[in-house]
Amino acid sequence: MSEIADFAPEWHSALDAADTALTALRDATAHRGAVPVIADRPAPNAPIHSIRSWILNVRKVIARTIPLVITAAGHHDEPHKLAADLTDAAESITTLHAMNQQGGQRGTTSWALPSAASGVVPVWTNRRSWLEQAQHAVNLPEGRESCKRHRTCPDAVLKHAAVYATHADGLTGRGVTVSRATIMKATGMSEAVDKRVRRVLRDLSLLFDAATGRTLTTAEYLAAILHHGFAQSRAASTIHLTTPPYLAHITAAPTKRRRTKSAAQNRDPLSLKSLSRRESSFKKNSPNARKRARGQEKSQKTRKESRPxxxxxxxxxxxxxxxxxxxxxxxxxxxxxxxxxxxxxxxxxxxxxxxxxxxxxxxxxxxxxxxxxxxxxxxxxxxRRINWNGVSPSAAAAKASETLREARIASDQARHLAEAQRASEATRRQRMAEIAALLAPKTPTNAPARSTVVAGSDTKEARTTPPNLADAREAARAAARAEVAALRKRTNPTSFIITSTEGIPA
Known part of the structure; x- marks a missing residue:
């Protein structure tokens, strides 16, 4: 019992350290609710195994939320080491949270690099005005010269500018951290075009480079995980959209806000503004109203017909x-x-x-x-200085297209007719007759038959030429076999048999 009493203060210190680390983690991730729900902190007089189990659960949650902040080693039964690890984790979480707050991180999808010299960059007027300013700037001689120098066109500049304005802060125009892949997907253009467009906007003082994209350090890597909850090894460049002084006079027209019925219904009925113009007795009893009722003033305007x-x-x-x-x-x-x-x-x-x-x-x-x-x-x-009596370009193009279409249809019909004629029954019969004439024997049937004499045989037999090709081939083969047999008989060594030894020297 005394041993448990001796270890209780150390476990209470570890319990306080775990509570502090969990609070820091919840404060840092409160915008996305990334900390899982765990049991409440046990009471100080709770059993040691309950306190240890809660501390280990807190330690596991921190290790899963932010890797590399707390080690994954044991120390399950050493309260002083657990307290040291949790204290270091709380300090690291506090430091990373302060880094995110100082960097002014926006959104929950990416972590932006800290921007430099953002205080000296003037903010834009608003999103619509900035787009109007960009359109005016690229149409100036300086803007066209810049587009020509950087090998791009004003349309590409305005298309990329619209994407930048969409991802910028609505009040200041700062904090554009969109990646080039997102820009390429939105505009349908290459990365090289995006680089040229940024050079043009930089020349026109409409864009300011706050930070250049690079690989994150270990601390920035952990801060990114703490900010949005997933790993991020690289960060895109940070740019600010600004309004230069020479374009400040170009502002978009403000949107007109229409009066809604709810605003009129919620108004105080005792106020003077609650009296509508139709319900005013002065309006009804005015001399002009009486004149209009009697038709003494000019007649009511008729509604104009709508334009075509x-x-x-x-x-x-x-x-x-x-x-x-x-x-x-x-x-x-x-x-x-x-x-x-x-x-x-x-x-x-x-x-x-x-x-x-x-x-x-x-x-x-x-x-x-x-x-x-x-x-x-x-x-x-x-x-008024252009003659509009001629044919319009669209009508001329439509007429040329119709002419080409008719020519293509006529060509297709002629080709189909020629193919149909080639595949007709008469053509087929004519070709079959020509093929039969080519395959027919060249010797006429009433010609006298020629005699064939087989050489090398004792008796000479006369054979007539067969009437068809098969018989002729068979006759040729028989003649060839007979000639080969006669040649073998003449050259056979057994035919030279010695019958007498007279005249042969001994």
Whole structure:
């Protein structure tokens, strides 16, 4: 009993260390709830085995959540070593949590490198304004020169800029840590294009490099696991989107907030704003209202007919093709300009109109000005100097496509007709007759038969030529066999048999 009493203070110290480490771990991972639920801390007067079991559970949870922070060695029965390990783990967790807070980590999918000199970088206006500024900057002579120098185009710059703006902080425009693989998937372009686009935005002072992507250190590796819960060996570059002073005047129009019915219903009924214009007695009893009721004032305006759909589509395509017109007040003004010019939008689409404007600018040597006070007036002035009586490019392309289609159909029909003629019954009979004529014997049937004499035999037999090819082959084989037999008989050594020894010397 005295031995247990002697070990109790050491186990209580280990219990306090485990409680401190568990609290630090919960504070560091509170945003994602990564710490599993374990039993409550045992009371100080609990049995030693209960205290030891709870301490070991806390130690196991820490080791599984953040590897390399606490060793996986034993010390199950040594409370002072357990207390030392848990104290070191609590200090490490606190240090890593402070590193994440100082780095300003956002989200739960990646760990960003600490950004340098972010205090001197001005924040952007907002996401929409920054995209408008980027579009204006790449259309300036400096922007086009930068695109040409870095071998890219303004469309690629604006497409990548939209992806950057999506992953930036909405208030400041900072903290873009998206990987190149994500950018390539979103834009459908290569990594080299992304590098060139960043150089262009850097030249236009729209982008600032805060940190360069690299492999994480051990401490950063553990901080990343503590932040999002999975292993991360490398971190992408951190960039900030900023608004330069020369583009600060370009801001997107704020979105109009419409009044909802709930706002009017929740308003104080005793306030003056609660009186609607329709319920006002002064409005009903005013002289103008009485005049309108008696018809003494000008008649009520009739609703205008809606513009044709092809005219609206042409105006929308023209706005999409000509960035200088996007500052117009409403698309209806563009529709009015096109209608007043007399362009037939049933054949001339917005793309055709933009193409005609580009060709006219190249022919005259004109360029779009950097700033336009009245885009609609300029567009009306430009459109009146172009002849729209000819065939539109889209109509000419459609006619050429139809001509090619008809030619292809005629060619296919001629080929099918020729193939059908080649496979007809008459053609088949003609070819079969030609083949039969080639295979027929060349010797006529009424010709006299030639005699064949077999040499080397005692009796000469005369054989006629067989009427067909099989008999001729058989006769040739028989003649060849007879000739071989006669040759063997003449050269047989047994035919030279000595019958007398007269004349032979002894």
């Amino acid at each position: 759909l092809h005219l609206q589509r042409a105006a929308a395509e023209l706005l999409n093709r000509v960035p200088a017109l996007r500052r117009a007040s409403h698309i209806g003004s563009i529709c009015q300009v096109i209608a007043s010019t007399g362009i037939d939008t049933t054949t001339w689409t917005g793309r055709d109109i933009a193409k005609a404007l580009d060709e006219d600018s190249q022919r005259r040597g004109w360029m779009w000005p950097s700033s336009i006070d009245n885009p609609c007036a300029l567009m009306a002035w430009r459109l």
